Amino acid sequence: MNYAVNAPPDITAKLPGWRAAVLFAGLLAGLAGLLGRGVYLQGIHNDFLQKKGDARYSRVIEVSAHRGMITDRNGEPLAVSTPVESVWASPADVEVDRRQVKQLALILGMDVEELKNRLFDTSRDFVYLKRHLPPDQAEKVVSLNLSGVSLQREYRRFYPAGDEAAQTLGFTGQDDNGQEGLELAFQEHLAGKPGSQRVIKDRRGHIVEDAGSLHAPKPGGDIALSLDSNLQHLAFRELESAVRQHKAKAGAVVVLDARSGEVLALANYPAYNPNNRNNTSVKAMRNRAIADLFEPGSTMKPFTVATAIETGKVNPNTIIDTERGVLTVGNRKIHDSHPESMLTVAQIIQKSSNVGAAKIALSLKSGTLWQSFADSGFGAQTGSNFPGEAPGKLRDPDSWLPIEKATMSYGHGISVNLLQLARAYTIFASDGELKPISLLRLDTPATGRKVFSGHTARAMRNMLELAVQPGGTAPLAQVAGYRVAGKTGTSHKLEGGVYVDRYVATFVGFAPASNPRLVVAVMIDEPSNGLYYGGVVAAPVFSKVTGAALHALNVPNDAPLDNVIAAPVDIVREEV
Numbered sequence: 001m002n003y004a005v006n007a008p009p010d011i012t013a014k015l016p017g018w019r020a021a022v023l024f025a026g027l028l029a030g031l032a033g034l035l036g037r038g039v040y041l042q043g044i045h046n047d048f049l050q051k052k053g054d055a056r057y058s059r060v061i062e063v064s065a066h067r068g069m070i071t072d073r074n075g076e077p078l079a080v081s082t083p084v085e086s087v088w089a090s091p092a093d094v095e096v097d098r099r100q101v102k103q104l105a106l107i108l109g110m111d112v113e114e115l116k117n118r119l120f121d122t123s124r125d126f127v128y129l130k131r132h133l134p135p136d137q138a139e140k141v142v143s144l145n146l147s148g149v150s151l152q153r154e155y156r157r158f159y160p161a162g163d164e165a166a167q168t169l170g171f172t173g174q175d176d177n178g179q180e181g182l183e184l185a186f187q188e189h190l191a192g193k194p195g196s197q198r199v200i201k202d203r204r205g206h207i208v209e210d211a212g213s214l215h216a217p218k219p220g221g222d223i224a225l226s227l228d229s230n231l232q233h234l235a236f237r238e239l240e241s242a243v244r245q246h247k248a249k250a251g252a253v254v255v256l257d258a259r260s261g262e263v264l265a266l267a268n269y270p271a272y273n274p275n276n277r278n279n280t281s282v283k284a285m286r287n288r289a290i291a292d293l294f295e296p297g298s299t300m301k302p303f304t305v306a307t308a309i310e311t312g313k314v315n316p317n318t319i320i321d322t323e324r325g326v327l328t329v330g331n332r333k334i335h336d337s338h339p340e341s342m343l344t345v346a347q348i349i350q351k352s353s354n355v356g357a358a359k360i361a362l363s364l365k366s367g368t369l370w371q372s373f374a375d376s377g378f379g380a381q382t383g384s385n386f387p388g389e390a391p392g393k394l395r396d397p398d399s400w401l402p403i404e405k406a407t408m409s410y411g412h413g414i415s416v417n418l419l420q421l422a423r424a425y426t427i428f429a430s431d432g433e434l435k436p437i438s439l440l441r442l443d444t445p446a447t448g449r450k451v452f453s454g455h456t457a458r459a460m461r462n463m464l465e466l467a468v469q470p471g472g473t474a475p476l477a478q479v480a481g482y483r484v485a486g487k488t489g490t491s492h493k494l495e496g497g498v499y500v501d502r503y504v505a506t507f508v509g510f511a512p513a514s515n516p517r518l519v520v521a522v523m524i525d526e527p528s529n530g531l532y533y534g535g536v537v538a539a540p541v542f543s544k545v546t547g548a549a550l551h552a553l554n555v556p557n558d559a560p561l562d563n564v565i566a567a568p569v570d571i572v573r574e575e576v
Helices: 017-043 049-055 097-106 111-119 135-144 162-169 179-183 231-244 299-309 344-350 354-362 368-374 402-408 418-424 454-466 539-552
Strands: 057-063 077-089 127-133 149-158 195-201 207-215 248-258 263-269 317-320 325-329 334-336 343-344 485-495 498-511 518-525
Touching: 017 195, 077 135, 077 162, 097 111, 097 127, 097 135, 111 127, 127 135, 127 149, 135 149, 162 179, 162 207, 162 231, 162 263, 231 248, 231 263, 231 518, 231 539, 248 418, 248 539, 263 539, 299 344, 299 354, 299 368, 299 454, 299 485, 317 354, 325 354, 325 402, 334 354, 334 402, 343 344, 344 354, 344 454, 354 402, 368 402, 418 498, 454 485, 485 539, 498 539, 518 539
Parallel strands: none
Antiparallel strands: 057 195, 077 127, 077 149, 195 207, 248 263, 248 518, 317 343, 325 334, 485 498, 498 518
């Protein structure tokens, strides 16, 4: 039986030649494409690879600038920036476990959940974990050796004087920018311009090399203030003592250079420590000497009398009938605590007669009196450029009623701040010039603006000196070895349009009276320990501050050392 056998296919058949050519061409084209892409990325357009590499190993960080220093007029530091460390993280590089997070939270004093939210917030390339750490705390963070967590050098403000000049200097925030006071007022000058720096990181996110500075930081400029640290200290010390002694709500003291208008001391109490502002109230941060307004009371009488002398209405020896202490204006009565029939103009200042001041004011045109007050700086800012300065209130004279003009003559119906009031008294401490205010040290005293003639200013100076002698309202303002001139003020506080039985006690004066060197103003807000007259509450503060300041400045005596003649407390009071 025969079987047919099928032959296998011819496996040696050759494929078409064109297929090999296509395959070779495809491989060659792919190789050429890769080579071209490599040349393009490496030689022509290498930004892409550079960025990818930088993202893994390089980072640009901000380099903080050193803030300018604030000094007093003698170069003593009042505000300096000290280096501190801040902890930051790059969330994309963070590799930490639960135990490490708890350790870091404990060191930083942070809530664990809050720390986690910052560490793993990959929507951000850079996040601060804690700012301004002390060195020992920063060292503990470094010892953890955490991936993606690093330290950055910054600066923190330190105030050597602490609470003594807190409201005047103000303070800076976390970013070392001024927030209050002179730190805010001179922010542009004090603040430096931060720089930038490129650094190389290792695979754990730690900075291992400085790759060079892109932009160097520019430090801020220094500022020399007009303040004298010694005078600031003694003003604050005496103010604190008086506020505590009289159980007052608050108080302020201003010390001016009578010749230049420079502010040598500006103290407030209560105060706060700008180096540690935890639990500090906003009220404690307010500079009451500049931001708080009050009715000046009898400290306005010299300006009323000076206006009348300047216009020729009266002279120091003119006799005024004070109506035995009661003056009726319309349906209102004005009273004196010490009724007199006749007083000279000088005695009206010495004894602080409301009736006498009112009668003098009523003899003047409203526009004339208003212009005199305005020229003396009332109703306008002092030019100190201090943030939040209150300009005070001086109403348009066209709206004055006779009773309003009468009461304004002794400081009711007008509001001032203490710096404004102190500045106004430079008129009497000089030959009638209102001095410009400066919180910066001046190399050359600025020229004042003439308000009253030298004759009027000298006449007022003599009358104000009588007010400090026995028989006046302020013998407790006397200073051993120096002649003193000044005026007391006691005013009811105005609340909701109604005068209440709470008081502001003031005293403003200057010394030596023969050649004034200092103008000192004192305000005690709501003394509540039984005494509230300016002559017994504010005047003694003036005496202590002025006496110590004159000695510190080596001002020659112009009176015997035994010139102080005290007066009983029950007569050192002015009309309220």
